Amino acid sequence: MRNEYLLLTPGPLSTTESVRSAMLKDWCTWDDDYNKEIVEVIRSKLTKLATEQSGYTSVLMQGSGTASVEATIGSAMKSDDKLLVVDNGAYGARIAQIAEYLNIECCVVSPGETAQPSLDEIQDALINDKAITHVAIVHCETTTGMLNPIQDVISLAKSHDKIVILDAMSSFGGIPMDIGELGIDFMISSANKCIQGVPGFGFVIAKQTELEKCQGRAHSLSLDLYDQWHCMEANYGKWRFTSPTHTVRAFYQALLELELEGGITARHLRYTTNQKALVAGMKKLGFTPLLDESLHSPIITSFYSPTHSDYQFKEFYLHLKEQGFVIYPGKVSNADCFRIGNIGDVNPDDIERLIIAIEKAMYWEMAA
Numbered sequence: 001m002r003n004e005y006l007l008l009t010p011g012p013l014s015t016t017e018s019v020r021s022a023m024l025k026d027w028c029t030w031d032d033d034y035n036k037e038i039v040e041v042i043r044s045k046l047t048k049l050a051t052e053q054s055g056y057t058s059v060l061m062q063g064s065g066t067a068s069v070e071a072t073i074g075s076a077m078k079s080d081d082k083l084l085v086v087d088n089g090a091y092g093a094r095i096a097q098i099a100e101y102l103n104i105e106c107c108v109v110s111p112g113e114t115a116q117p118s119l120d121e122i123q124d125a126l127i128n129d130k131a132i133t134h135v136a137i138v139h140c141e142t143t144t145g146m147l148n149p150i151q152d153v154i155s156l157a158k159s160h161d162k163i164v165i166l167d168a169m170s171s172f173g174g175i176p177m178d179i180g181e182l183g184i185d186f187m188i189s190s191a192n193k194c195i196q197g198v199p200g201f202g203f204v205i206a207k208q209t210e211l212e213k214c215q216g217r218a219h220s221l222s223l224d225l226y227d228q229w230h231c232m233e234a235n236y237g238k239w240r241f242t243s244p245t246h247t248v249r250a251f252y253q254a255l256l257e258l259e260l261e262g263g264i265t266a267r268h269l270r271y272t273t274n275q276k277a278l279v280a281g282m283k284k285l286g287f288t289p290l291l292d293e294s295l296h297s298p299i300i301t302s303f304y305s306p307t308h309s310d311y312q313f314k315e316f317y318l319h320l321k322e323q324g325f326v327i328y329p330g331k332v333s334n335a336d337c338f339r340i341g342n343i344g345d346v347n348p349d350d351i352e353r354l355i356i357a358i359e360k361a362m363y364w365e366m367a368a
């Protein structure tokens, strides 16, 4: 079955027909052909994609990506630990909200949604507040498309001996990095972002010695990261509770297709080419990106909405959908904008067709 439109959204996103076809079979969660040959292979491939260093392991967790973030915060942190969160968008804010729900002490560095965090401010917080034990930051803040300076923030956190948690939900698989080299203790992502699978589970790649310390700490049974990992380790990839079998099988196919494409470096190049073509084309049509170009990620880009009095997002959106493209509303609180994603089974020629479709949609909108 072919898709009627291309999802230019940051997950769920457009997947290949072969990934979707991989879901047309049922699997028994007790059998080796599922646990050993699919789940365990996924776990080891993920760890290898994340780092060349040894001492890392991975664990898959049911639910949307947020469930894996919540499982990590709720399992990595003891009740008297304190979290410093860098918040420059909805996903940073969500980490702080998770801490609040879990009654974990938390302080927030928030430079606003269109700026990067100040290293001085983070350093001051780390020096002045000795209670801080963990630092969490989002890699690509999908709210705006901003790429955060994780290397600087992480080396600062590490120089103060903090545990580092990275939300790389929308970047892992699309932007090269080595989490071991960076010094990350817990990195979180999910099935339906840059690996180009379908939604249904998230995953955490962790320094094993840190994950082992999480035993007995979890604030939630179903989100106990240690117990989930321990079950998978002890039983060759067995999930504790019902696993999203079809999604997992599709994810396995998506990992093979990532390898076929040439790995993360090749995928990063495709996304970067998409994003550059998008910004150039949009600028020609008179649109302005929300962020300074030096802050852009190749993942998703925010544009200011047209100021023309006849412009309405909903109509613009529908005109584009009719032509085969689904874009994303804006999420920034203090600016009127919309977003266009570059990730998924999307190629530069799709972006060229998109620019023509946007020109038409704008014409229809203004002529109406």
Ligand SMILES: *Cc1c(COP(=O)(O)O)cnc(C)c1O
Binding pocket: 010, 011, 064, 065, 066, 067, 091, 138, 140, 141, 142, 167, 168, 169, 170, 190
């Ligand atoms: C998509 C995303 C999440 C998780 O969102 P879910 O809707 O729970 O899957 C978290 N952080 C970032 C940066 C994201 O892009």
